[in-house]
Amino acid sequence: MSKVLGFIGLGTMGKPMTKNLLRAGYEVVVHSRSPGPVEEVVNGSDNAEAVGSPKEVAERADVFMSCVPDSPDVKKIVLEDENPVLEGISQGKVYIDMSTISPVVTRQIAEKIRDQGGQMLDAPVSGGEEGAIEGTLSIMVGGNEDVFEDNLEILEVMGNKVTYVGENGAGQIAKASNQIVVALSLGAVGEALVLAEKAGVDPERVAEAIKGGAADCWALNARASKMLSRDYQPGFKSSYHYKDLGIIMETAREYGSTLPLSHLVHEMFGAMQQKGLGDYDHSGIAAIIRDLSGIDNG
Numbered sequence: 001m002s003k004v005l006g007f008i009g010l011g012t013m014g015k016p017m018t019k020n021l022l023r024a025g026y027e028v029v030v031h032s033r034s035p036g037p038v039e040e041v042v043n044g045s046d047n048a049e050a051v052g053s054p055k056e057v058a059e060r061a062d063v064f065m066s067c068v069p070d071s072p073d074v075k076k077i078v079l080e081d082e083n084p085v086l087e088g089i090s091q092g093k094v095y096i097d098m099s100t101i102s103p104v105v106t107r108q109i110a111e112k113i114r115d116q117g118g119q120m121l122d123a124p125v126s127g128g129e130e131g132a133i134e135g136t137l138s139i140m141v142g143g144n145e146d147v148f149e150d151n152l153e154i155l156e157v158m159g160n161k162v163t164y165v166g167e168n169g170a171g172q173i174a175k176a177s178n179q180i181v182v183a184l185s186l187g188a189v190g191e192a193l194v195l196a197e198k199a200g201v202d203p204e205r206v207a208e209a210i211k212g213g214a215a216d217c218w219a220l221n222a223r224a225s226k227m228l229s230r231d232y233q234p235g236f237k238s239s240y241h242y243k244d245l246g247i248i249m250e251t252a253r254e255y256g257s258t259l260p261l262s263h264l265v266h267e268m269f270g271a272m273q274q275k276g277l278g279d280y281d282h283s284g285i286a287a288i289i290r291d292l293s294g295i296d297n298g
Helices: 014-023 035-043 054-060 071-080 103-115 128-134 145-150 152-158 170-198 203-210 218-229 238-255 260-274 282-292
Strands: 004-008 027-031 048-050 063-066 094-097 119-122 137-142 159-166
Touching (some): 004 014, 004 054, 014 027, 014 035, 014 128, 014 152, 027 035, 027 054, 035 048, 054 063, 094 103, 103 170, 119 170, 137 152, 145 152, 152 159, 159 170, 170 218, 170 238, 170 260, 170 282, 203 218, 218 282
Parallel strands (some): 063 094
Antiparallel strands (some): 119 137
16 A cells, blocks of 8 residues: 555544554544544554644645544644644645534635645545445545545545545535434334324334335434434434534534424434433433323333
């Protein structure tokens, strides 16, 4: 592998994504605010090396990625850190941000990267921790199409569906759209199962009955079982989805879109946070629906 890669942010998603790049034979320089994951990655591969700042990642790597929680975190590592990415950018460097953040912030950062001679792709992902571990993420990409094509092989190590959407910010718009559909689908499945339970019909059988028909969807197939068992160990925390829905609300205001259903489900995810359910899987929205319907969540 001729390109040296970098990765900033070895959290729930970033750590397994980095491990997949190492397994593919890439040399990867890494940096994260938590030392534990860095030590795990470096100790697990001769091709991994820890560096002390985002700037050093940008200096050492030809292509480098980040996966951090929110827009302020990306702004910090790129622009505001004591040794930020921007100070390490030089001609020909490629920065791929795989975080889910504001498309407006993405476009602002991409412009600053270009001013330094580099290129940026926004490449948010869907598929949760399981997809990150298995390398089966869906990756939605915005930026220069030639830069995308040049780095497609790298992205395909981490995802089994990589789609070019358009110029910078388009990847984040696609991810926002994804999160709208997922959140509304989770709410719809939760309501369907609660209706069945309140009507005295076995909700598990109802879930099975509607699979394969017009109601079939990812939320029904992948998350109905968690709703039925009240097992809300997270594949994707509700607090993360609440954050994403907040970005969606801000983006809708920026571009003048009216999203009434997204607003409603944002409030429901907000209620989860108020009740201390931020660490629940996002399918835990069913717990809020049960509570409103007078059903014991135990």
